[in-house]
Amino acid sequence: MKILMKGNEAICEAAIRAGCVGFFGYPITPQNEVPEYMSTKMAESGGTFVQAESEVAAINMVYGASAAGARVMTSSSSPGIALKQEGISYLAAADLPCLIVSVSRSGPGLAGILPSQSDYFQATKGGGNGDYYMPVFAPNSVQEATDFVQKSFEVAERYRTPVMVLIDGLLGQMMEPVEFSAPNIPQFDKSWAVGPRNGRERNIRNSLDLSPESLEQTNIRRFKRYDEIIANETRVESTVQDGDEVVVVAYGTSARIAVNAIEELGAAGIKAGLIRPITLWPFPNAAFQNLPASVKHVVVVELSQGQMVFDVKLAVAGKLPVHFYGRNGGMIFESPEIAREVTKIVRGE
Amino acid sequence: MGKVVYEKSAGLTDSPMSYCPGCLHGTIHKLVAESLVELGVLDRSVLVASVGCSVVAYQFYNCDAVQAAHGRAPAVATGIKRVSPESIVFTYQGDGDLAAIGTSEIIHAAHRGENITVIFVNNAIYGMTGGQMAPTTLITQKTSTSPKGRVENQAGLPMKVSEMMAQIPSSYYIERVSAHNVPNILKTKKAITKAFRNQIDGKGFSMVEILSTCPIGWHVTPVEATKFVESAMVPYFPLGVYKDEGEVRS
Ligand SMILES: Cc1ncc(C[n+]2csc(CCOP(=O)(O)OP(=O)(O)O)c2C)c(N)n1
Numbered sequence: 001m002k003i004l005m006k007g008n009e010a011i012c013e014a015a016i017r018a019g020c021v022g023f024f025g026y027p028i029t030p031q032n033e034v035p036e037y038m039s040t041k042m043a044e045s046g047g048t049f050v051q052a053e054s055e056v057a058a059i060n061m062v063y064g065a066s067a068a069g070a071r072v073m074t075s076s077s078s079p080g081i082a083l084k085q086e087g088i089s090y091l092a093a094a095d096l097p098c099l100i101v102s103v104s105r106s107g108p109g110l111a112g113i114l115p116s117q118s119d120y121f122q123a124t125k126g127g128g129n130g131d132y133y134m135p136v137f138a139p140n141s142v143q144e145a146t147d148f149v150q151k152s153f154e155v156a157e158r159y160r161t162p163v164m165v166l167i168d169g170l171l172g173q174m175m176e177p178v179e180f181s182a183p184n185i186p187q188f189d190k191s192w193a194v195g196p197r198n199g200r201e202r203n204i205r206n207s208l209d210l211s212p213e214s215l216e217q218t219n220i221r222r223f224k225r226y227d228e229i230i231a232n233e234t235r236v237e238s239t240v241q242d243g244d245e246v247v248v249v250a251y252g253t254s255a256r257i258a259v260n261a262i263e264e265l266g267a268a269g270i271k272a273g274l275i276r277p278i279t280l281w282p283f284p285n286a287a288f289q290n291l292p293a294s295v296k297h298v299v300v301v302e303l304s305q306g307q308m309v310f311d312v313k314l315a316v317a318g319k320l321p322v323h324f325y326g327r328n329g330g331m332i333f334e335s336p337e338i339a340r341e342v343t344k345i346v347r348g349e
Numbered sequence: 350m351g352k353v354v355y356e357k358s359a360g361l362t363d364s365p366m367s368y369c370p371g372c373l374h375g376t377i378h379k380l381v382a383e384s385l386v387e388l389g390v391l392d393r394s395v396l397v398a399s400v401g402c403s404v405v406a407y408q409f410y411n412c413d414a415v416q417a418a419h420g421r422a423p424a425v426a427t428g429i430k431r432v433s434p435e436s437i438v439f440t441y442q443g444d445g446d447l448a449a450i451g452t453s454e455i456i457h458a459a460h461r462g463e464n465i466t467v468i469f470v471n472n473a474i475y476g477m478t479g480g481q482m483a484p485t486t487l488i489t490q491k492t493s494t495s496p497k498g499r500v501e502n503q504a505g506l507p508m509k510v511s512e513m514m515a516q517i518p519s520s521y522y523i524e525r526v527s528a529h530n531v532p533n534i535l536k537t538k539k540a541i542t543k544a545f546r547n548q549i550d551g552k553g554f555s556m557v558e559i560l561s562t563c564p565i566g567w568h569v570t571p572v573e574a575t576k577f578v579e580s581a582m583v584p585y586f587p588l589g590v591y592k593d594e595g596e597v598r599s
Contacts, residue, residue, distance in 0.1 A: 022432050048431040052424065053457035060421040060454070064397070064428025067415045068436065072428070090418050194413035195433045196393035204407045206416040 002177040007142045007167060008033035010178045011101055012041060014146035015073055018153050018183045020099070021047040022072035024061035026054055026080060029113045030169035031103035034075040048072075055080040059087030059100075066096040067205040069193025071153055075101035077169070078119050079110060082127060088162055089128025093207030095192075095222070097156035099149065100134075100164045103172040106330045114330025115169035117254060120307035123166045124281040131219050133226055135233060136164045136280040138251040142176035144278075150183040155233055157188040159225050166280065168303065170253045170332070229282060236284030240273030242292040246346050248338070249275045249300045249312050258301055260335035261342065268339070270346055280308070288315035298322045299342050303332060358382040360391050364408045371564035371571025373528045374403050374470065380534070381468055382410060384542040385437070388549060394437040395429055397422045399451075401443035402476040420451025423458035426465045437548055439466040444485040445475040448508050455514070459554045462519035466544045467556040469510065472563040473582060480566030484508040487581055492566070507585060511558045515591035521553035523592040527560035529578035533588075552595065560586060 005013070012034055015023075023038040035051060042049040048065070052058035058074045065072040076084060081102045091098060102123060106116035123136045135155055137148040145167055152163040194203050209215040237255075239262075240247050246265075250258040255276040262272045271294075275287050288298075298320050300309040306324045313322045325341040327333045343349075360382025368374045385391040394412040398404060400419035407414030413436075417425040422440035430438045447455050447469050458465065474492055475481040481494040485507050489498035499507070511525040522544060526537040537559055544555035560582050562574035569577065590596075 022428070024428065050427065050431060050461070053453055053460075056421065057424040057427075057454055057457065060418065060424035061428035061431070063417070063421075064415060064425035064430075065432040066428070067425070068395075068429045068433040070432035072432065086418055087421075094416075194395045194415055194429065195436045197413060198392070202411065202413050204414045204416070206407060206414070208404055208416050 002179045004175050005142060005178050006033055006173060006175050007145050008103065008172040009037045010142050010146045011149050011165070012037040014149040014180060015099065016041055016045050016047070017180055018150040018185060020071050020073050020153065022065045022070050023047070024050045024052050024058040024065070024072065024074050026052050026058050026076065028077045028080045030105055030115070030172050031075050031077050031101070033172070034101065034103070055083035056087065059084040062098045063087055063091055063094070063096060066091065066098045067094065067193065068195050069190040071157070073099035073101065075103065077103050078105050078107050078122070081119065081122055085127035088126065088134060089130055089132060090207055091162040092128070092132035092134060093130060094205045095160040096162070096205065097160050098162050099152045099156060100162055101149070102164055102166045104166065104168045106328065112330045113169065115253065115303065115332065116328060116330055117168055117252060117303035118305070118307065118328060119166070120280060120302070120304065123164055132222070133281050134162050134164055135229055135282070136166050138166050138278060138280050139171065140252050140255045140276065142171065142174060142178050145171060146178055146180060150181070150185070154185045155229070157185070159229050161225070166252070168253050233279060234282040234284050235278035236287045237276040237278060238273065238287050240275060240291060240295070243294050244271045244273040244292060245294060246270065246272045246297045246299060246342055247275055247291060247295055248272055248342065249277070249298060249308070250302065251277045251280060251308065254301050254303055257333060257335050258338060261338035264335055264339040265342055268343065270343060272342060277308070283311045283315065285315040288312065291320070295320065297345050299345055300324050301333070301338055302326045304328050358386055360386045360411050361409055362411050366409055367405060368402060369565045371562055371574050372402070373561040376528050376534060377468065377470060377537070377559055377561065378406065378409050380538045380541050381439070381441070384538065384545050385412065388542065388545055390437045390545065390549060393435060394439065397426045397429070397438065397440040399440060399442040399446040401446050403441050403443065403470070404477065406441050420446050420449070421454055422446065422451065423454040423463070423465070423467065427458055427461070427463050430463060430465050437545065439468060439545070441468045442470070443476065444469070444471045444473065444483045448484040448510050456517065459514055459517045459520040459556070462521070462553040464548055464551055464553050466548050468541065469556055469558045470561045471510070471558055471586065472561040472566070474563050474566040476563045476566050480563070485510070487585055509586065511556070511591045514556055519554065520556070520592055521594045522547050522555040524590045525558040525560070525586060525588050527578055527583060527588055529560065529562065529575040547595070
């Protein structure tokens with residue numbers, strides 16, 4: 001049965017159905033519906049809700065609860081995610097799973113509260129210290145947001161890593177029909193968790209390692225797990241086919257608008273295909289290899305001054321010209337605007 | 350066969366302690382470990398180690414442990430305790446960790462009345478990073494970042510953490526003790542045991558502030574260090590129970 005739900009609330013419902021037992025957060029627009037929904041629903045389902053004193057505290061509560069073996073999450077928006085970066089680095093370093101929902105707004109600084117995609121770097125390149133990555137899912141609808149919230153817990157626990165679901169304020173605030181699947185998350189081994197021991201060896205969740213030899217090996221082992229994530233969890237949607245002259249690349253909200261632009265281009269006689277990265281890390285590099293010979297241009301459209309475009313350039317590796325078109329600050333392009341820009345590029349104007 | 354009159358607490362591992370001669374972290378570890386064993390909770394205790402000289406405390410305590418980012422131990426402890434209430438969760442924090450970078454986390458953990466135990470070691474200096482000024486450094490005390498001695502009109506007066514924590518409506522038990530001589534070590538043990546007993550009984554937030562030494566950071570001998578605690582620290586940081594809701598309510 002489909003129900004009409006706001007993105008922010010659907011995310012919560014999905015998390016609770018996926019067995020999330022703890023939410024730790026701090027108010028910030030445009031994600032306030034998340035802690036609000038959790039404050040009642042988490043209690044009803046027997047879980048824990050804490051409104052923390054800051055995003056710093058919230059992510060560290062997640063760190064503690066995850067170390068105790070619980071399936072937990074936090075959510076925030078741009079300046080709040082900035083404050084969580086220290087904690088994300090520690091979670092990655094201590095191999096602790098959790099879900100972080102980022103409902104991005106414009107930046108930098110306090111900036112505005114309208115939707116933006118200027119936190120691609122923040123999500124995929126991190127601001128925490130050290131050699132680490134974090135899987136990032138970028139849904140383009142309320143339905144996908146719920147599906148990926150559930151998938152995120154599985155990926156987090158399978159590979160023992162924090163995972164982010166990145167949407168923007170538009171998807172967070174938008175209402176769409178959504179159907180909740182019965183999540184079937186396997187029981188992963190959590191014999192590493194701290195808590196009552198009942199005679200077992202003691203467990204230590206830690207990131208400190210003052211021996212360079214052992215720290216190097218630990219980091220190399222983590223990167224082997226990253227290799228598995230790259231091999232198994234990379235997701236992308238591509239409509240590119242032989243005959244397309246141009247490939248439009250967009251994720252999340254931008255991808256929805258780009259779909260309309262591509263239709264409009266088709267009607268005007270310009271054949272275009274879409275590559276929509278669904279995981280932003282790992283980035284779906286393979287989708288850019290072996291593009292049809294008909295493709296002459298790649299155009300990246302983002303609600304930012306251009307961030308994902310750098311990953312696209314790396315993936316394309318100089319084989320094709322990569323162009324960029326974006327709006328920022330909470331301004332959102334409409335499909336004719338994208339179609340017009342793509343037309344100019346294709347016609348060499 | 351001789352009779353065993355003294356042995357290492359089962360609450361401590363065999364790992365050699367990394368602390369400097371005359372530092373009281375080791376003494377305090379022993380008191381905490383003994384309390385956990387005597388209360389019969391070692392098997393379900395979880396240490397939240399902080400950032401400071403005691404960062405590696407998880408090597409010394411014979412229980413589960415989580416190592417926290419600098420200042421965040423009370424938030425980490427909150428997360429553990431909320432999802433695992435049967436665990437006996439305690440933080441072990443220095444004065445840089447708790448009274449500078451972690452003031453927000455400690456104040457709000459107390460404000461929420463988290464049912465955790467906080468062992469707060471006040472040695473009036475940042476030991477691990479080489480002896481810089483802490484919020485608790487005394488006026489005229491020389492450190493590597495107050496080379497002419499702490500000056501009030503630049504750094505303010507030293508922070509009185511127990512006094513502050515006692516003002517928080519939801520804190521349950523706040524006591525300041527000192528570990529610089531035998532009579533005070535015995536009182537420290539009692540306070541620590543009480544702070545854990547409170548958690549076992551579900552009473553809420555307990556903190557024991559323990560005055561301690563840092564001979565290396567203070568550039569004095571171990572004996573001079575204990576004298577400094579007695580003559581300079583205790584007068585500014587008076588010992589005693591600052592709050593005990595158990596006494597008030599009973
Ligand atoms: C975010 C961050 N800032 C600074 C440091 C460096 N640092 C390590 S220990 C320490 C001071 C600890 O002093 P205190 O809490 O008084 O404990 P002590 O070493 O005296 O036992 C600092 C500033 C750090 N590890 N992390």
